[in-house]
Amino acid sequence: MIRTHQLSRLYPMGDSVVRALDGVDLFIGRGEFVSVTGPSGSGKSTLMHLLGCLERPTSGTYEFEGRLVHRMTDRQLAAIRNRDIGFVFQTFNLINRTSALDNVAVPLIYGRKRNARAAARSALEKVGLGNRVRHNPGELSGGERQRVAIARAIVNNPGLIFADEPTGNLDSQTGEQIIDVFHSLHAGGVTIVLVTHEMEVAMQAQRIIRMKDGRIVEDRVMDDALRGELRQLGEQASGAATLGSRVG
Amino acid sequence: MFFLRICMMAIRGLQANLLRSLLATLGVIIGVSAVVSAMSILEGANRDILERFESMGADQIMVVNGSSQRQSRHTVLPSLTPEDAEALEELSLVKAVAPEVQAPAQIKYFRKNRNVTILGTTEAYAQINDYKAAAGQFITHEEVRAERKVCVLGHKVAKELFGEATAVGYRVKIRGMPFHVVGVMEKKGFLGFREVDNQVVVPLPTAMKRMFGLRNVTMITVQAKRQDLLEACIQQVKRTLRNQHSIRAGSDDDFIVFTQEQAKEQLADITKIFAVVLYSIAGISLVVGGIGIMNIMLVSVTERTREIGVRIAVGATRFDILRQFLIEAGIISLLGGVLGVLLGLAFTDLLENITRVLHTYTPSSSIYWALIMATAVGVLSGIYPAFRASRLDPVEALRYE
Numbered sequence: 060m061i062r063t064h065q066l067s068r069l070y071p072m073g074d075s076v077v078r079a080l081d082g083v084d085l086f087i088g089r090g091e092f093v094s095v096t097g098p099s100g101s102g103k104s105t106l107m108h109l110l111g112c113l114e115r116p117t118s119g120t121y122e123f124e125g126r127l128v129h130r131m132t133d134r135q136l137a138a139i140r141n142r143d144i145g146f147v148f149q150t151f152n153l154i155n156r157t158s159a160l161d162n163v164a165v166p167l168i169y170g171r172k173r174n175a176r177a178a179a180r181s182a183l184e185k186v187g188l189g190n191r192v193r194h195n196p197g198e199l200s201g202g203e204r205q206r207v208a209i210a211r212a213i214v215n216n217p218g219l220i221f222a223d224e225p226t227g228n229l230d231s232q233t234g235e236q237i238i239d240v241f242h243s244l245h246a247g248g249v250t251i252v253l254v255t256h257e258m259e260v261a262m263q264a265q266r267i268i269r270m271k272d273g274r275i276v277e278d279r280v281m282d283d284a285l286r287g288e289l290r291q292l293g294e295q296a297s298g299a300a301t302l303g304s305r306v307g
Numbered sequence: 308m309f310f311l312r313i314c315m316m317a318i319r320g321l322q323a324n325l326l327r328s329l330l331a332t333l334g335v336i337i338g339v340s341a342v343v344s345a346m347s348i349l350e351g352a353n354r355d356i357l358e359r360f361e362s363m364g365a366d367q368i369m370v371v372n373g374s375s376q377r378q379s380r381h382t383v384l385p386s387l388t389p390e391d392a393e394a395l396e397e398l399s400l401v402k403a404v405a406p407e408v409q410a411p412a413q414i415k416y417f418r419k420n421r422n423v424t425i426l427g428t429t430e431a432y433a434q435i436n437d438y439k440a441a442a443g444q445f446i447t448h449e450e451v452r453a454e455r456k457v458c459v460l461g462h463k464v465a466k467e468l469f470g471e472a473t474a475v476g477y478r479v480k481i482r483g484m485p486f487h488v489v490g491v492m493e494k495k496g497f498l499g500f501r502e503v504d505n506q507v508v509v510p511l512p513t514a515m516k517r518m519f520g521l522r523n524v525t526m527i528t529v530q531a532k533r534q535d536l537l538e539a540c541i542q543q544v545k546r547t548l549r550n551q552h553s554i555r556a557g558s559d560d561d562f563i564v565f566t567q568e569q570a571k572e573q574l575a576d577i578t579k580i581f582a583v584v585l586y587s588i589a590g591i592s593l594v595v596g597g598i599g600i601m602n603i604m605l606v607s608v609t610e611r612t613r614e615i616g617v618r619i620a621v622g623a624t625r626f627d628i629l630r631q632f633l634i635e636a637g638i639i640s641l642l643g644g645v646l647g648v649l650l651g652l653a654f655t656d657l658l659e660n661i662t663r664v665l666h667t668y669t670p671s672s673s674i675y676w677a678l679i680m681a682t683a684v685g686v687l688s689g690i691y692p693a694f695r696a697s698r699l700d701p702v703e704a705l706r707y708e
Contacts, residue, residue, distance in 0.1 A: 114700070114702050155323075
């Protein structure tokens with residue numbers, strides 16, 4: 060589904076250049092559930108933006124379902140984002156003044172689809188919000204808002220969903236419910252790329268890619284050994300956090 | 308269908324910020340309402356004046372005192388006399404001639420009195436203007452020749468002084484002089500620029516010699532035998548008057564001749580000047596309105612940066628974004644245009660009801676144009692903000708706080 064070769068993205072910063080992404084070779088197959096993790100500034104967001112066709116690489120190649128994305132025009136990129144890719148963001152990014160239904164219908168409008176309302180309604184039903192279609196985002200809880208965002212991401216039946224810290228603004232219980240939604244989408248055959256710095260969330264995936272300084276430093280399929288290792292890492296991290304807060 | 312959906316999207320966006328949208332379009336509202344009401348007043352006045360010209364009759368030639376030579380340094384003395392009128396009556400192309408003088412005076416009947424315009428003229432006046440008596444009769448040739456102290460009351464004058472009772476045969480006092488009422492005229496409204504219903508007609512020599520001590524007439528109305536001979540008739544009239552006034556070849560006329568047609572043309576020229584001034588003001592106010600819209604649209608684009616990022620992320624092309632903001636700007640200003648038209652119509656109506664003299668007329672074309680212009684201004688001033696929105700980098704837009 061996704062194949063990159065020496066994918067790089069440089070940002071000029073005054074006199075120097077920031078290598079946000081530095082020669083990434085990556086393959087993600089159809090139907091995978093991958094999480095990308097790493098500290099902030101590691102390049103995971105940049106990777107998602109490039110893979111999500113929101114920007115073009117400075118160098119390297121990116122093949123999406125056999126099509127060369129790095130050579131595409133703006134219009135072609137927009138079409139791919141519209142039909143083949145769905146985004147879920149940490150802050151939901153819903154349009155506050157319109158109903159859940161209208162929010163979900165936005166991609167359908169740009170895709171010139173007929174029966175947008177019916178399709179939007181069925182997407183909302185899929186995420187368990189069939190009874191909230193008329194509510195504005197302001198009237199919904201955080202978890203519900205994120206579900207609306209997921210419904211918007213899947214309304215065009217894309218093969219690939221990018222989720223950027225989808226649980227970052229939610230309490231852990233609601234976060235788990237959202238992860239469950241991703242699991243069920245995955246079970247339905249959708250490829251999922253989950254970007255997160257929370258180990259516990261990352262562990263939900265079948266494969267974990269760890270990044271640092273714009274490079275992939277670890278790429279492992281989740282097995283029990285890794286699971287244990289990560290759990291330990293997580294505990295250490297939270298221990299350090301408690302220690303830090305005590306010191307602070 | 309797609310276009311409709313985008314429009315709906317824009318309308319929802321505007322609804323969410325109704326007050327701001329209204330403020331944004333305030334300039335357009337004021338501009339459009341000013342244009343509509345000014346147009347209505349101008350067009351109303353224009354029609355009023357035209358109607359009065361029409362009532363003059365297309366076969367008439369008006370002769371008044373004065374010089375057509377503008378540079379003339381000395382003021383021109385009145386030159387037209389009753390004898391001129393008699394001479395004009397002899398002409399082959401002339402059907403009738405009505406010389407006239409006019410002056411304000413007070414008319415009295417017992418304790419009632421009223422300020423009116425006294426028109427001294429001849430029997431031809433009624434004939435030329437197709438002005439008929441409702442009771443009694445108009446002054447006759449004999450009464451004119453004999454300089455009789457008789458008068459004919461205008462419709463309003465008779466009603467004020469006599470009410471429903473008959474006035475014919477009674478005696479009224481004009482400037483203290485007793486006059487015999489021989490007739491009451493039909494209701495006519497305006498003849499030319501004169502409100503004849505508030506007018507009292509007396510024989511020309513009576514007015515000139517016995518009442519006001521005048522030697523010259525103010526105007527001579529000449530009716531041509533046929534309308535298609537009007538030009539030739541004008542030449543005859545001019546030649547005769549130059550002869551009468553002993554004007555040498557090469558010298559200027561000491562009178563002015565004009566027809567309904569020429570008066571209308573002059574009016575059109577004046578209207579054109581007004582229209583140019585009006586459209587300039589309209590243009591300026593719409594530009595100001597456009598700046599207001601541009602300002603608010605720029606704020607809106609900044610404020611909705613994230614939303615724009617999301618729209619791009621879910622597949623909006625740059626053109627989609629551009630179009631969305633252009634449509635929003637267009638809808639805001641169309642809304643302003645509609646409100647402006649309503650406000651302008653209301654203002655016009657109010658003005659007509661308060662003054663009760665001013666007649667207004669709103670041509671429907673002016674409404675269409677106002678709306679088209681308002682929308683065009685909105686779309687034009689939306690171009691730059693919309694362009695800015697469409698050039699946003701989605702990654703940065705999504706991060707925007």
